[in-house]
Amino acid sequence: MYRQIKGKDVWHFCTNCSMWPTSDYKESESPTPGELCNECKSKKKSGECR
Numbered sequence: 001m002y003r004q005i006k007g008k009d010v011w012h013f014c015t016n017c018s019m020w021p022t023s024d025y026k027e028s029e030s031p032t033p034g035e036l037c038n039e040c041k042s043k044k045k046s047g048e049c050r
């Protein structure tokens, strides 16, 4: 599941991301075209994405 803070273009997909939205966000299984969070991407790369 992906989350995006309302009004922002960046999608997060790691619940342990320091920027993971916990309020005022929208959720999607398939994010619309937009940016993916760099922190989430690097966590995934190093196997730390939760």
Ligand SMILES: [Zn+2]
Pocket: 011, 012, 013, 014, 017, 018, 019, 020, 037, 038, 039, 040
């Ligand atoms: Zn993120």
